[in-house]
Amino acid sequence: MLARSGILTSVDGETVAVENASAGGAILLVCEHASAHLPAAVGTLGLSSEALSSHIAWDPGALALCRLLSAKLDATIIHQRFSRLVYDCNRPPESPAAMPEKSEIYEIPGNKDLSVAERYARTAAIYVPFHDRISAELARRTAGERGSVLVTVHSFTPVYFGKPRAVEIGILHDTDSRLADAILEGAAKTGRFRVERNSPYGPEDGVTHTLRLHALPAGHANVMIEVRNDLIANSVDQEVMADYLAGLIADAVSVVGGQ
Numbered sequence: 108m109l110a111r112s113g114i115l116t117s118v119d120g121e122t123v124a125v126e127n128a129s130a131g132g133a134i135l136l137v138c139e140h141a142s143a144h145l146p147a148a149v150g151t152l153g154l155s156s157e158a159l160s161s162h163i164a165w166d167p168g169a170l171a172l173c174r175l176l177s178a179k180l181d182a183t184i185i186h187q188r189f190s191r192l193v194y195d196c197n198r199p200p201e202s203p204a205a206m207p208e209k210s211e212i213y214e215i216p217g218n219k220d221l222s223v224a225e226r227y228a229r230t231a232a233i234y235v236p237f238h239d240r241i242s243a244e245l246a247r248r249t250a251g252e253r254g255s256v257l258v259t260v261h262s263f264t265p266v267y268f269g270k271p272r273a274v275e276i277g278i279l280h281d282t283d284s285r286l287a288d289a290i291l292e293g294a295a296k297t298g299r300f301r302v303e304r305n306s307p308y309g310p311e312d313g314v315t316h317t318l319r320l321h322a323l324p325a326g327h328a329n330v331m332i333e334v335r336n337d338l339i340a341n342s343v344d345q346e347v348m349a350d351y352l353a354g355l356i357a358d359a360v361s362v363v364g365g366q
């Protein structure tokens with residue numbers, strides 16, 4: 108029996124959102140953890156409202172930051188409309204973290220002992236259309252002889268397992284570090300925020316899935332940016348951060364170029 112096979116219903120709307128679709132710049136902004144929203148069919152996954160609005164459900168501030176970057180960099184945004192608690196689109200279907208049974212200190216009852224059919228239904232409804240949309244956008248640009256630079260935007264919690272994190276901005280990369288190197292070089296010159304390479308996560312944690320899937324095979328310059336969420340908690344701070352990052356990204360792209 109295909110339990111919960113109708114993971115998305117008519118009340119849920121589309122899986123993928125595209126904003127500033129007619130932007131002409133080389134950069135494509137992707138936000139996998141933009142939303143804390145859950146499909147009606149999964150209810151609350153057995154979680155409290157506190158957990159459902161916390162960083163385990165989404166990346167607070169990341170989509171707002173993306174929107175400001177989109178305007179400053181003339182960049183299209185593709186973002187996921189559902190919480191990573193139902194499917195974490197920065198993880199492949201075979202990863203236990205794609206539909207986590209535990210996230211930081213929270214057990215997720217609604218993700219315990221999912222059947223193969225349930226995992227398949229979530230993958231088909233949430234993960235596949237999201238990554239198909241990114242692939243289609245990159246293919247469209249390549250067909251039009253237009254270069255692409257993939258920038259994924261995330262936020263992280265300032266306190267993890269009770270431990271404060273000192274890093275303020277993480278510049279993450281996989282095997283292609285061209286864009287990350289150029290951004291880190293620019294950041295070192297400003298000395299403004301505490302900016303670190305592959306921190307607080309790195310490729311060894313499996314967080315470069317989107318980069319590996321879409322940028323590495325085609326040779327598109329790419330980077331994953333992680334901002335500590337207390338630095339983008341309100342619109343004033345988001346604007347400051349967007350100005351700072353847009354400058355760094357634009358300078359770095361002018362060095363590395365789009366492919």
Ligand SMILES: [Zn+2]
Binds near residue numbers: 140166260261262
């Ligand atoms: Zn994230």
